[in-house]
Amino acid sequence: xxxxxxxxxxxxxxxxxxxxxxxxxxxxxxxxxxxxxxxxxxxxxxxxxxxxxxxxxxxxxxxxxxxxxxxxxxxxxxxxxxxxxxxxxxxxxxxxxxxxxxxxxxxxxxxxxxxxxxxxxxxxxxxxxxxxxxxxxxxxxxxxxxxxxxxxxxxxxxxxxxxxxxxxxxxxxxxxxxxxxxxxxxxxxxxxxxxxxxxxxxxxxxxxxxxxxxxxxxxxxxxxxxxxxxxxxxxxxxxxxxxxxxxxxxxxxxxxxxxxxxxxxxxxxxxxxxxxxxxxxxxxxxxxxxxxxxxxxxxxxxxxxxxxxxxxxxxxxxxxxxxxxxxxxxxxxxxxxxx
Amino acid sequence: xxxxxxxxxxxxxxxxxxxxxxxxxxxxxxxxxxxxxxxxxxxxxxxxxxxxxxxxxxxxxxxxxxxxxxxxxxxxxxxxxxxxxxxxxxxxxxxxxxxxxxxxxxxxxxxxxxxxxxxxxxxxxxxxxxxxxxxxxxxxxxxxxxxxxxxxxxxxxxxxxxxxxxxxxxxxxxxxxxxxxxxxxxxxxxxxxxxxxxxxxxxxxxxxxxxxxxxxxxxxxxxxxxxxxxxxxxxxxxxxxxxxxxxxxxxxxxxxxxxxxxxxxxxxxxxxxxxxxxxxxxxxxxxxxxxxxxxxx
Numbered sequence: 116x117x118x119x120x121x122x123x124x125x126x127x128x129x130x131x132x133x134x135x136x137x138x139x140x141x142x143x144x145x146x147x148x149x150x151x152x153x154x155x156x157x158x159x160x161x162x163x164x165x166x167x168x169x170x171x172x173x174x175x176x177x178x179x180x181x182x183x184x185x186x187x188x189x190x191x192x193x194x195x196x197x198x199x200x201x202x203x204x205x206x207x208x209x210x211x212x213x214x215x216x217x218x219x220x221x222x223x224x225x226x227x228x229x230x231x232x233x234x235x236x237x238x239x240x241x242x243x244x245x246x247x248x249x250x251x252x253x254x255x256x257x258x259x260x261x262x263x264x265x266x267x268x269x270x271x272x273x274x275x276x277x278x279x280x281x282x283x284x285x286x287x288x289x290x291x292x293x294x295x296x297x298x299x300x301x302x303x304x305x306x307x308x309x310x311x312x313x314x315x316x317x318x319x320x321x322x323x324x325x326x327x328x329x330x331x332x333x334x335x336x337x338x339x340x341x342x343x344x345x346x347x348x349x350x351x352x353x354x355x356x357x358x359x360x361x362x363x364x365x366x367x368x369x370x371x372x373x374x375x376x377x378x379x380x381x382x383x384x385x386x387x388x389x390x391x392x393x394x395x396x397x398x399x400x401x402x403x404x405x406x407x408x409x410x411x412x413x414x415x416x417x418x419x420x421x422x423x424x425x426x427x428x429x430x431x432x433x434x435x436x437x438x439x440x441x442x443x444x445x446x447x448x449x450x451x452x453x454x
Numbered sequence: 455x456x457x458x459x460x461x462x463x464x465x466x467x468x469x470x471x472x473x474x475x476x477x478x479x480x481x482x483x484x485x486x487x488x489x490x491x492x493x494x495x496x497x498x499x500x501x502x503x504x505x506x507x508x509x510x511x512x513x514x515x516x517x518x519x520x521x522x523x524x525x526x527x528x529x530x531x532x533x534x535x536x537x538x539x540x541x542x543x544x545x546x547x548x549x550x551x552x553x554x555x556x557x558x559x560x561x562x563x564x565x566x567x568x569x570x571x572x573x574x575x576x577x578x579x580x581x582x583x584x585x586x587x588x589x590x591x592x593x594x595x596x597x598x599x600x601x602x603x604x605x606x607x608x609x610x611x612x613x614x615x616x617x618x619x620x621x622x623x624x625x626x627x628x629x630x631x632x633x634x635x636x637x638x639x640x641x642x643x644x645x646x647x648x649x650x651x652x653x654x655x656x657x658x659x660x661x662x663x664x665x666x667x668x669x670x671x672x673x674x675x676x677x678x679x680x681x682x683x684x685x686x687x688x689x690x691x692x693x694x695x696x697x698x699x700x701x702x703x704x705x706x707x708x709x710x711x712x713x714x715x716x717x718x719x720x721x722x723x724x725x726x727x728x729x730x731x732x733x734x735x736x737x738x739x740x741x742x743x744x745x746x747x748x749x750x751x
Contacts, residue, residue, distance in 0.1 A: 163562050169636040170555040177552030178567070180605045183591075185574040188583035191590075247478070253471050263475045265738050267482050272730050272737060274665035276683050280690045280723045281485045285505055290716075292488060292505030328482065356464060389668065393691055407581075414582040415672055427580020435577045454572060454612055 195425040212425035222409070222426065229405040232318055232386040237379055239319050243327040245372060248334035249360060264335075267328030279393035282321050283308055309398040318390060318403060333375065334368050341367035370449045378453050381441025384434045406430045484508065486727070493517050493721035500717040517721040527725065529678055530685035533597075534729075537670070537681055538663040541601045545659040549606050549614060550652060554640050556611075557618035575608045581672070588673055599673040600681075604662065610655050617651040618644060654740045657733065664729060686726045690719050 171178075195212055197205035216222050247267075254260040270278065285292045286307040294304040307313045345363050354362070388407035395403055404412075406426060414423025442453040487508040495503055496512030503511060521527050556564060584603075593599040621644060629639045645652070667683035674680055680688075 167562055170558060170561055173551040173636065173640070174555045174567070176548045177606045177611075180548065180602070181571060181574060184584075184587065184603065184605070187587050188579050189577070191583035191586045192579035194583065194586065250471055250475060253467075254475065255468070259472070259475075263479055266479045268738065268741075269734065270482060272661050272665075272734065273727060274667060274683055276665075276667050276687045276691065277723055277726055280686070280719065281489070283691070284489070284719070284723075285485050287505065290501075290503065290505050292485065295505045324481070328478075356467060392668070393687065410580055410582065415585065420582055420586075424580065424582040427582055431577055431579050438576045454575065454609075 192424055192428050192431075194421055195428045197421060199420055212421050213429070216422060216425050216429070224401065225404050225406055225409040228403060229384060229386045232315060232391075232403065232405060233383045235315060235319050236322055236386070237376075237383075240323045240327065241376065241379060243323055244330035245334050245368070247327055247331035248338060248368070249364060251331065251335055252338050252364060253356065253360070264328075264332070268332065269328070270325045271329035273325070275389035275393045278321060278325055279390075282317065282324075282394065286317065308394075308396060311399050311402045314394075314399040314402050317394060318387065321394065322387065322390065330375075334371055337368040337371040338364055370451070373449050374445050374451055374453070377441045377445045377448070381438040381453065382434075383437060384430050486724075489720040489724050492717055493724055495717065497714065497717050500714055503716070517717045518725075520718070521721050521725050526677075526680075526685050526689075527682070527722070530680055530682040533670075533679055534664060534681040534683070537597060537600055538660055540597075541663045542656060542659045544601060544605060545607070546652065546656050549611050549655060550645070550648075551640070552606060553611055553614035553618055554644055555636075557615045557621075559619075571608050571611060581668075585672060594673055595676050595679065596673075597679065600663075600666065600669045603669050603673075607659070607662075610658055614648075614651060614655060617648060621647055650740060653736075657737050657740055660733065661730065661737070682726050686722055689722055 194205070196207060196209060198208050198211075199205055251260055251264065254263070273281075286294070288294055288304045288306045293307070297304060305313070307317055341363065345367075346359055349359050349363060384406060386405040386407070388405070388411070391403050391405055391408050392411065395408065407430070410423045410427045410430070413419045413426065417423075438453070446452040484506075488505060491507050491510045492500055492503050494510040494513055494515070494517075496510075496514045497516050499511040555561060556567060558564070588594055588599050593602075625643055625647075626639055629643050634642065665683060667681075667687055670679070670681050671684050671687070674684075
């Protein structure tokens with residue numbers, strides 16, 4: 116909170132903020148505003164340098180890291196507008212690769228897959244942690260509650276290589292748990308991993324298995340911060356458990372739900388590289404191939420670096436617009452941004 | 455609370471809630487117990503093991519002996535530990551130092567740097583430019599590539615900045631008056647106060663390094679540098695034939711009778727999870743606390 120206020124005051128537009136507000140917030144933050152009436156600039160710079168150079172020394176590794184591993188790649192992304200030459204400098208070709216990208220049916224299919232898979236995850240995975248947190252909140256025994264919580268958080272810390280291994284095993288037609296269960300109730304065995312009709316649901320449910328438990332923690336924390344007096348008052352009025360959940364708990368976590376929903380929409384184009392990459396196979400690849408896996412196959416496996424960079428850059432730019440929109444929308448609606 | 459005058463309906467609700475949660479616990483744990491059961495089963499009986507079984511069919515440690523002696527697994531384990539350890543030390547040091555500087559509210563260009571960091575969260579140019587930068591720096595097939603790749607994670611940096619900002623300014627000013635330089639203040643005042651936050655960040659980084667498979671896979675052509683996750687992926691998901699031939703040779707070496715792919719798979723997956731399970735109690739202690747306070751903020 117304090118951070119946001121501070122940045123706002125120090126923004127280049129701080130003239131727009133009424134000075135009364137500035138001084139009020141300033142004194143609230145215990146800051147020294149006498150700095151505003153001060154000596155010439157060179158002296159100031161010298162003072163500043165003397166005082167702050169150790170801090171820049173501390174930041175140096177981090178700053179160099181961001182320059183080399185985050186800003187240099189942005190510069191390297193110009194490859195999307197170039198043809199790679201083995202001998203001699205690359206040739207500037209403008210939008211050639213983007214045109215080629217959008218003309219290829221494969222890219223359109225990949226784009227559609229990304230949108231479909233993200234939409235399915237938001238529709239079916241997003242509500243689960245909310246329901247889970249509400250359920251956990253209704254457990255009376257703290258010991259039972261904590262035991263359940265400490266178990267269901269675990270999958271979040273397993274890599275997708277491991278989770279893919281677990282799911283491929285559990286869904287195996289010959290001896291997987293799911294098919295053994297189907298066998299027990301008299302249904303026939305199915306090959307979920309090679310069936311183009313079910314593979315997207317495998318993505319949905321493996322995502323749920325991994326993240327529903329851990330994500331419920333965020334909502335549970337929000338529930339914990341609801342004023343207990345509200346519940347006491349409701350109990351005096353004879354409210355049932357259901358009523359309290361419906362009229363106190365749920366409204367209490369709506370801001371958290373809104374923020375996380377908006378964040379999820381902002382990350383819409385990240386349909387889950389690690390997940391798809393490890394769960395895919397030749398039989399169903401066309402059903403779950405997303406932008407990120409496409410970029411990988413095109414570039415790292417196929418060596419078509421310019422085309423792959425163009426696809427990645429396209430995703431990066433659209434993703435940026437969506438993320439920024441999400442941030443400002445969230446800030447407007449809930450007063451809390453994404454970061 | 456008011457347990458003495460619970461109605462029948464409320465009791466029925468409680469039973470439903472508890473059973474649903476118990477079912478979720480079973481769904482979470484059963485697959486892992488199944489792998490454990492398969493890996494401990496007499497290898498000859500492994501092919502007949504049901505996916506529902508949680509008790510080994512005849513106890514045997516052959517698979518675990520084999521795994522512990524398999525050269526690729528041993529190398530993977532050493533690589534994983536090395537990358538995780540050096541990576542985390544570097545991560546935490548650089549992140550904490552940068553966060554401490556950026557938490558000083560009067561630092562010149564603070565806002566500019568903050569925005570430049572945020573830009574890297576919002577805009578990612580993709581894996582191909584990353585790859586070209588690594589190539590240009592001559593870091594392909596060097597451990598440094600995966601150790602440095604996420605040296606300062608922007609999200610964790612922001613979390614730490616927020617945490618350092620909560621430290622009362624009076625404490626820092628008092629130290630400044632005593633003539634302490636910024637490094638001394640960081641070491642003696644800030645770090646001791648920030649222990650829980652630093653522990654959280656450390657665990658975040660440990661889990662990140664341990665679980666990362668993509669970057670080592672892209673940057674290391676040399677299989678001897680592969681961490682455990684990549685080895686696991688190669689054995690279990692890609693089903694690398696060369697790896698299996700090596701495995702059969704190993705069978706003769708350990709004298710284990712007829713070890714099949716199924717039990718090897720199960721053991722290998724568990725083997726990769728073990729270190730995560732080992733630090734899981736710590737994770738529960740710090741992550742849950744950290745996330746809770748973050749959400750309440």
